Amino acid sequence: MEYTQAEILQTVRMTEMEHLDIRTVTLGLSLRDCASDSIEKTAERAREKIERTAARLVQTVDEIGDEVGIRVANKRISITPASMIVEGARSNGDYIQLARAIDEAAARVGVDFIGGYSALVHKGWTRVESDFLDSIPEALASTERLCSSLNVATTRAGINMDAVRRTGSLIKEMAEATRERGGLACAKFVCFANAVEDNPFMAGAFHGVGEPEAVINVGVSGPGVVNHAVKNAPRDLPLHEMAELIKKLSFKLSRAGELVGREAARRLGLPFGIIDLSLAPTPVVGDSVANIIEAMGFERAGTHGTTAALALLTDAVKKGGAMASGSVGGMSGAFIPVSEDAGMIEAARLGALSLDKLEAWTSVCSVGIDMVAVPGSTSAETIAAIIADEMAIGVMNNKTTAVRIIPVPGKDAGETVEFGGLLGTAPIMPVNKFSSDEFIKRGGRIPAPIHSLRN
Amino acid sequence: MANEELIYRITRAIYGRLGAEADERVVEQLVTDVYRAIEPVVGNGSGAGSVQANQRNAREREAQDAGSAERLIISVFGVDHPGIVAGVSQVLAEAECSIIDINQTVVQGKFAMIIVANMSRAGESAAALKERFRKEGERLGVRIYAQREDLFNAMHRI
Secondary structure (H helix, E strand, O other), X not given: OOOOHHHHHHHHXXXXXXXOEEEEEEEEEOOHHHOOOOHHHHHHHHHXXXXXXXXXHHHHHHHHHHHHOOEEEEEEEEEOOHHHHOOOOOOOOOHHHHHHHHHHHHHHHOOOEEEOOOEEOOOOOOHHHHHHHHHHXXXXXXXXXXXXXXXXXXXXXXXXXXXXXXXXXXXXXXXXHOHHHXXXXXXXXXXXXXXXXXXXXXXXXXXXXXXXXXXXEEEEOOHHHHHHHHHHXXXXXXXXXXXXXXXXXXXXXXXXXXXXHXXXXXXXXXXXXXXXXXXXXXXXXXXXXXXXXXXXXXXXXXXXXXXXXXXXXXXXXXXXXXXXXXXEOOOOOEEOOHHHXXXXXXXXXXXXXXXXXXXXXXXXXXXXXXXXXXXXXXXXXXXXXXXXXXXXXXXXXXXXXXXXXXXXXXXXXXXXXXXXXXXXXXXXXXXXXXOOXXXXXXXXXXXXXXXXXXX | OOHHHHHHHHHHHHHHHHOOOOOHHHHHHHHHHHHHHHHHHHHHHHOOOHHHHHHHHHHHHHHHHHOOOOEEEEEEEEEOOOOHHHHHHHHHHHOOOEEEXXXXXXXXXXXXXXXXXXXXXXXXXXXXXXXXXXXXXXXXXXEEEEEEHHHHHHHHXX
């Protein structure tokens, strides 16, 4: 037999018992040719193009999943930042029409999320973009599948603190607009430093301006697989050998992802874009990044030493993946969304995991403060300040960072909020009670770091 | 014999006679002429028209090289009892899948079997075949997993 029994067993165990799946196959789609002189026409064109291009996406990807024998958990679409396709429209104001059209198209083709109700405002905004930003809370509150993101900082441009301040207020508005659903709109919004143009993961996916007409991007996952291996490794295994172990597994996960991605691209007649190697947890027990960290030798995720452990993990995942595929892109790190990770939820409940530790983790993974619920009474300025800290880590360290935070209306630290499905359950974490108001109200820009001058 | 191999042999024979300094265009023309002249004869041998036969050969070779999309690896696990091999093979036979390789062990009453099957002639989709296996697995009280061979190739071979 060409494969040993051990090899076959390993693959079967990974796919059937350790939740190895392709987390998402995301169709990146340019909507730039949908721009027109009226929002109505733009919305209609966008709807038509999404429905036409993605008509076979879900069915094709599911067929491949069935044949290959590896589940593809989510099928998604990312579009050109919507703020860019409305620039030429005369009637300003009614962007909600566009949001609804995109959302309805997503529902019709059967994807669970569509990302790209976005704007890139890291250095400033145009008149249209400014109006567009104001539409985000209502757009997210009145749609189901639409996701939005803002890029407010880059290493080259610095941090647009006016945009950071405004994002704080927008997040509060989103929470208020979906008050009866625990502030759900905030779970569909991400704020970035150094946003990537080919990220397949939600809520931050959008189809960048440098991307082709349409492209297939793949997000692989598999915390369960890594968790199982780390748990079963000898207790006294030195860390460099642990890194080696994770690297080898990550190689295998990535190869499986690339197989599915390329096949999907081929059958849909689209170019294959990238494979994103991020470990992304789900609320399923065992499919947790926190559990991997704990299995390395901690009582709970979030305690001292866990930043080092996470650094080892993300680096090993990247190295394994980079060897496996020539098309690595997206975020490629580890995701640590609190509400979507059973181990994180538990650690936060027990007080092992704090907002400050999550911020520290940002320096060694992609998205530090992700799906974090904070008290509804948290001010817009405090949220902006939390964002500013994360953006600073991204800008100064030349990496992507992001914030997805939910100030849950009417709830306080120690309570929990239930979002359901993949978004999970979030314990509400306390924020620092001292004010950052004056700093945030200054506005302006934090200049780009000296190492942005690289030419 | 595949097209490319034959063309390669003719080209070498011509260069052998004419020497390496022979005009490239002349050689190319000669190869084409000779190949056209003998193609019907070669084609008769394979019975089904040389082009299709050659394409099939090429496909089969490719499949063997890179882990095939047409081959399934079927793994069966459970508590041992008579009839498991028969049951699973029956499903394969009904679906017109041929068995390429089979490996079966029983350790402490635990049954494990791995079958490599070719489904290139199968009259039904992978999803339908999986559904059959699911039902048969339920009937036999074992777990049956069917996955495309190229997944294993991707994960375990460089």
